[in-house]
Amino acid sequence: MRPPLHPKPMLAEAARSLGLEKIINYGGDGWDYDTVTAFDSHGRTWIMRAARRADVVPLLMRENAILPHLQIGLLTPKPEKFGALENGFPCAAYQFIPATESSAETISAEATHLAKALHRLHTTPKEIWVDHVPSSPSWLDRTREQLEVTAAHVTWPTHILAKWREILDLDQLWASQPVLCHGDLGPPHLLSLDGHLVGMIDFSDMQYAPASVDFGDLLTAFGKEAMLRVLISYAALSGSNLETLLAASYGYRELGPMFTAFHGINVGQPEFIEEGLARALEIFEPR
Missing domain, CATH: 3.30.200.20 (Phosphorylase Kinase; domain 1)
Structure with a gap:
């Protein structure tokens, strides 16, 4: 706080x-x-x-x-x-919602519950949000533009920039129909009470984007096991191709440091740029 x-x-x-x-x-x-x-x-x-x-x-x-x-x-x-x-x-x-932030253990245990909630979020009737969440330019075009903005402001290692461009060129990962995503599914925004998932808060980063945006955030915040449990339940509910959705979720996770740096550039907060660079090195150059 x-x-x-x-x-x-x-x-x-x-x-x-x-x-x-x-x-x-x-x-x-x-x-x-x-x-x-x-x-x-x-x-x-x-x-x-x-x-x-x-x-x-x-x-x-x-x-x-x-x-x-x-x-x-x-x-x-x-x-x-x-x-x-x-x-x-x-x-x-x-x-006030009387609950606390969730752990990876809770997300794993409540995977089906969260999968159902995400499916409902992603299939929210368009008339509820269409006037408030931009659908153009596409998520892929926006992301490519953000990458080039960060490339002009951040000294990314050349191989990391190349990897990000390669990820964004894998059209099959991003070809699914965009949905209404939460956009920031970390522990503070998924609330639990007595080991049960009860709430989802802070929808400021809502966006019209591939469902993998939310699963990439779950992967970053809660780890592979918890995310995979949710993803398997979600794929069964939605009819999504599990392998493609999993690959796209990992792709989004790898793009995460770039989004962090872009936010820092956008709001004039150098600490976000530094965090993005550090996370990129952690992902692509692990010790």
Whole structure:
């Protein structure tokens, strides 16, 4: 949890304007949001999120439009209160989901449950999200463009750049019909309670992309065994080709450091660029 970027009195004023009178704590939700945890007059716990930067504002607006209609068989945030900070940055509040981040062991044990949730997410009716999640340019074209942007800013080893271009040229890996993906399935965004998977949160990185985007994230975050258990169940549900989806998931994982560096370039955070370079070396030049 990072410290908030907006002044605490400003966050408190916005929370109180939404009927959240008793502040529990302040914090930063990743790099994109400031958060306030607070009680309402009925003693219910809420999380208020406020965009930290101008480029995050449309992501929050997108969540506000889509999440109330999302039904995936897991608890998801349902924004119910909407406002703005004194400086104009928007905020939204949803009721707190009383659970903690998931472990690889939980994901393995709950693989079928997660596979069903991902299948429901990926088959969400298009009318719910089509006006909020861009479908053009394609994921593949966007990714190729992002790779070239990073190549102009980061001193990648030549063989790593060549490998990434080779991966993106494997059209058979990326030929599946794009779906609505979560886009950031790590431990903080998959919530568990008493060993059971109960929730999925933080949909800021939703994108119209191959399903392998979500499985590549699971592979990075939880390891091969957990991801494979989910993938096998998902392939049975969706009718996807297991071998192709597995290969694409590994391909996406290998592209991950490039996405991290691109984000750093995009938001002016050099630490992301450094992290991306370090992860690329870890993947392609393991000790």
